Structures are given as structure tokens and as C-alpha cells.
Amino acid sequence: MVHQFQLNGCNIVVDTISGAIHAVDEVAYDIISRYQTDSREAITSWILSKYADREDVTEEDIQLCLDDVEELVRQGKLFTKDTYADIAGTLKARSGDVVKALCLHVAHTCNLNCSYCFASQGRFHGERALMSFEVGKQALDFLMDHSGSRHNLEVDFFGGEPLMNFDVVKQLVAYARSVEKERGKNFRFTLTTNGMLIDDDVIDFANREMSNVVLSLDGRKEVHDRLRVDYAGNGSYDKIVPKFQKLVQARGNAHYYMRGTFTHANPDFTKDVFHMADLGFTELSMEPVVCAPDDPAALTSEDIEIVKQEYEILAKDMLRRKKEGHPITFYHYMIDLEGGPCIYKRLSGCGSGTEYMAVTPWGDLYPCHQFVGDEAYKLGNVWDGVTNTNLREEFRACNAYARPECKDCWAKLYCSGGCAANAYHASGSIRGIYEPGCELFRKRMECAIMMKVKEAFEE
Amino acid sequence: MERIKTLNTRNLCESAKNGGCGECQTSCQSACKTSCGVANQQCEKAAK
Numbered sequence: 291m292v293h294q295f296q297l298n299g300c301n302i303v304v305d306t307i308s309g310a311i312h313a314v315d316e317v318a319y320d321i322i323s324r325y326q327t328d329s330r331e332a333i334t335s336w337i338l339s340k341y342a343d344r345e346d347v348t349e350e351d352i353q354l355c356l357d358d359v360e361e362l363v364r365q366g367k368l369f370t371k372d373t374y375a376d377i378a379g380t381l382k383a384r385s386g387d388v389v390k391a392l393c394l395h396v397a398h399t400c401n402l403n404c405s406y407c408f409a410s411q412g413r414f415h416g417e418r419a420l421m422s423f424e425v426g427k428q429a430l431d432f433l434m435d436h437s438g439s440r441h442n443l444e445v446d447f448f449g450g451e452p453l454m455n456f457d458v459v460k461q462l463v464a465y466a467r468s469v470e471k472e473r474g475k476n477f478r479f480t481l482t483t484n485g486m487l488i489d490d491d492v493i494d495f496a497n498r499e500m501s502n503v504v505l506s507l508d509g510r511k512e513v514h515d516r517l518r519v520d521y522a523g524n525g526s527y528d529k530i531v532p533k534f535q536k537l538v539q540a541r542g543n544a545h546y547y548m549r550g551t552f553t554h555a556n557p558d559f560t561k562d563v564f565h566m567a568d569l570g571f572t573e574l575s576m577e578p579v580v581c582a583p584d585d586p587a588a589l590t591s592e593d594i595e596i597v598k599q600e601y602e603i604l605a606k607d608m609l610r611r612k613k614e615g616h617p618i619t620f621y622h623y624m625i626d627l628e629g630g631p632c633i634y635k636r637l638s639g640c641g642s643g644t645e646y647m648a649v650t651p652w653g654d655l656y657p658c659h660q661f662v663g664d665e666a667y668k669l670g671n672v673w674d675g676v677t678n679t680n681l682r683e684e685f686r687a688c689n690a691y692a693r694p695e696c697k698d699c700w701a702k703l704y705c706s707g708g709c710a711a712n713a714y715h716a717s718g719s720i721r722g723i724y725e726p727g728c729e730l731f732r733k734r735m736e737c738a739i740m741m742k743v744k745e746a747f748e749e
Numbered sequence: 750m751e752r753i754k755t756l757n758t759r760n761l762c763e764s765a766k767n768g769g770c771g772e773c774q775t776s777c778q779s780a781c782k783t784s785c786g787v788a789n790q791q792c793e794k795a796a797k
Contacts (some may be wrong), residue, residue, distance in 0.1 A: 632768025
């Protein structure tokens with residue numbers, strides 16, 4: 291399977307199955323486009339006629355290029371046959387019931403009242419609640435007990451707003467640190483916060499204990515304050531930005547992300563990304579809103595086209611910034627072509643419902659944070675473990691080859707079959723797809739690959 | 750190759766032989782929380 295695309299002056303050929311990426315000139319681009327369907331003679335005559343005005347395109351030269359293509363095929367770097375269907379489920383099968391990551395919903399309540407919140411202002415369609423230390427400790431014990439030989443364990447403090455239960459967060463981290471060595475584990479904590487309660491104590495703690503901090507900011511003040519308001523309707527921008535700046539400045543080189551959501555109100559979201567950069571932040575992430583199609587915030591098909599253009603604008607501007615010595619990172623353009631995940635990881639899906647679960651304040655387990663509150667998706671609890679084993683098997687069966695729509699998609703080994711929750715909300719099934727999300731994902735990957743090509747060959 | 754330049758990439762077919770340790774980060778457990786992707790993850794196998 292080969293995907294060809296032209297972007298920002300680059301002709302790019304992606305060999306999906308091997309992961310090989312080729313930057314080619316327009317002649318090779320055309321040759322590759324017909325290599326599998328036409329004979330050498332037919333391709334030669336087509337190229338000679340198409341490039342009749344080009345002195346450098348000779349018959350001999352075309353034969354050399356065809357030989358090069360043939361050599362790449364022989365090396366397994368072009369038109370590689372798809373042989374992964376049989377191993378698509380093997381990593382999850384081999385991993386058994388190992389759990390290695392939990393999203394701890396330490397607070398099902400929030401001090402902001404954002405109308406687009408998928409978690410219904412932190413309540414997840416239920417009662418307001420804070421997780422007790424006892425429930426959180428049991429969750430960490432559950433994780434260690436079920437993590438098999440996995441060394442690295444990930445725990446995200448999530449909500450609602452987790453800092454509304456900061457004392458318990460601190461106690462849970464202290465507990466984990468007190469036992470991780472003897473249990474042969476390494477906890478990596480993440481905190482996702484709206485920033486309202488950040489103070490010096492939080493900054494000190496987060497920068498000491500959190501592997502990653504995710505800070506919610508939607509970009510421009512007028513965009514942010516339109517939706518991210520308190521219960522009196524006041525925007526939160528002026529309160530949180532200085533706190534975020536202080537935290538990031540004190541964080542040194544440790545990981546963080548400014549994480550925004552864009553909606554129908556701002557499909558021109560690159561302005562918000564650039565605004566974050568203007569505020570001094572360099573690690574940036576902006577996500578399309580997740581909501582019902584009839585929600586006023588939902589992206590329309592016209593918005594999707596705008597967003598695709600915006601992704602190109604962003605990629606080009608990031609190249610410029612890098613060249614000028616002040617680069618920014620965009621989460622979705624981070625691809626590691628040489629040290630990235632192995633094929634098993636790329637086939638296995640996101641791990642929700644198997645190696646990754648969300649824990650409610652009262653200790654119930656769900657396949658991921660986006661299913662919390664939907665009783666039909668309750669997996670069990672942190673005392674009894676997973677009791678709805680049929681549901682776990684449904685999630686285990688999700689992988690890059692589980693959906694017929696993905697069969698011929700060139701990007702399937704970059705997304706691994708996509709988000710089960712998005713698929714569920716869009717199609718009613720975790721084995722469905724969310725096509726607008728797929729469209730945007732493919733565009734992001736094209737932009738990310740183009741940037742790699744530019745950096746490798748032109749910078 | 751005159752008209753074709755190939756980027757250095759991890760050979761996914763080769764990784765089928767020695768991959769699958771499972772130590773890498775869970776896909777959604779980071780900055781996105783809404784749209785899964787795996788290409789940005791680091792391989793954490795000690796010896797690839």
C-alpha cells in the first residue's frame with residue numbers, strides 16, 4: 291500500500307506497511323503512480339510525452355528511475371505487501387490482562403463551567419464527588435497488582451479539576467513513591483488542570499513529581515473566555531495565564547503541554563496556537579472538540595475544510611520558526627520515524643479497556659475517561675477488578691485491522707484504528723469510525739511527514 | 750538514486766521480529782485525551 295501526496299513543494303511517497311518514506315521529484319512521482327498498473331513501456335512513453343519539453347527527462351533516465359523503483363520494491367521499501375492482519379491482535383493477546391495506565395478521576399467537580407466540556411462540567415453526567423485517599427490507594431494497588439512485568443506505570447490525575455482534590459493527589463503520589471521501588475515499578479504521573487488553583491505549592495509539587503503537566507488554554511483571550519468561564523460567567527484567561535507562565539518557567543526542561551480545544555467558533559485555530567507561542571509557551575496541542583453533531587460547538591463540514599488548510603499553515607509556520615531559531619512543538623506533528631513504536635504497538639490500538647482504564651471517584655473502572663458515566667461501559671471496580679470480561683474482550687478486539695473502513699487507509703499504522711470513544715459517539719459502536727476525525731488525522735500526518743522531509747533534505 | 754531520496758525510518762516489518770515489549774506509553778495518556786495516535790510515541794524497549 292502506497293500513499294502519494296504533494297504538499298509545500300514536496301512530492302512524497304509513503305509505503306504504509308514498511309513505514310518507508312520517499313521524497314521524490316515529479317518524474318519519479320508520476321512513475322510510481324503507475325508502476326503497479328502499467329508496463330515499463332507504457333510508463334516510459336507516457337513520461338516522455340508528459341515531459342517532452344524537459345531536456346533532463348530522457349528514455350535512459352526513465353529506465354534508471356524505473357530500476358530504482360524496482361530496487362526499492364526488492365528492498366521492501368515500496369509496495370510492500372500487507373502481512374500484518376494475522377498479528378494485529380497478538381500484542382494484546384500476549385499481554386493478557388496486564389494494566390499499565392490509569393486515569394484517576396480524583397474530582398468529579400470543577401471550578402469552571404465550560405459549555406463544551408465532554409465531562410459535563412466535571413460531573414460526567416453524575417453527582418459531584420471527590421476521590422478519597424482510600425479509593426485512590428486501592429486504584430494504585432490494583433494497577434501494581436495487575437501490571438505483570440511492566441516497569442513503567444502511568445497515572446493521570448484528571449477530573450473535573452484534579453486540583454480541587456489536591457491533598458489526595460499529594461497523598462497518592464507519596465504512597466506510590468513509598469512502594470514503587472520494592473514493587474519494581476516506576477510511576478509516571480501526569481496532571482491535567484485548568485489552572486485556576488495553581489499556586490506556589492502546586493508549582494513546586496507538579497515540577498517535582500509530574501512527568502508531564504497538561505495545562506488547558508484555548509488560545510486567544512476572546513476565544514478562551516467565550517467558553518472557559520466560571521459559574522458566574524466570567525472568563526478565566528486573565529486568572530490562569532500568569533499562573534501557567536510561572537509554572538512553565540519554573541519547570542525547566544520537564545514535559546508540559548498547553549492543551550486547547552477548538553470548536554465551530556474558531557476553526558482558524560492556528561491563531562490560537564500562535565497566540566500561545568506569543569505568550570512564551572512552546573509545547574502546544576490543540577484538539578478538535580468532541581461533542582454531538584447537533585451541538586453548536588461541533589465542527590461542520592465547512593469547518594473541516596478550513597481546519598485542513600489551517601494544519602498546512604501551522605506546519606509551514608513551524609518550519610519557519612525552527613529555521614529562525616525559535617521552534618515550537620505541536621503535539622500532533624510529533625512523529626518519531628526512526629525511534630518510534632514497533633509494529634505491534636502500531637497495530638494494537640490505544641489500549642483503552644485493556645491496558646488503560648479510568649477510575650471514578652468511587653472506584654469504578656471504565657475503558658477510558660470518555661466512557662465514564664455510561665453505565666453500559668462499566669468494567670468493574672478497583673477492589674474486584676474487571677468483572678465485565680465480555681466488555682474487556684470487545685475492547686481487546688479493537689486494533690488497526692478491526693474496522694473494514696481502515697483496510698485501505700494509508701494512515702492506519704499511524705492512528706492504530708483511532709479512538710474507540712469517538713467511534714462510539716459517531717457510529718454507536720466502538721468498532722465504527724469517526725470519519726471527520728479520520729480526515730483530520732490523515733491531514734495532520736501528511737503535514738508532519740512533510741515537515742520531516744523538509745528538515746531532512748532542504749533545511 | 751537521482752530522483753528518489755529515502756528518509757531514515759524504522760523498518761516496521763523488521764520490528765515484527767523483536768518488538769512488542771509493551772513498555773511504551775499508553776497512546777491517550779498524554780496531551781490529547783481525545784484523539785488517539787501512535788506515531789508520536791517513543792519506543793521504550795531497552796535494545797531495539
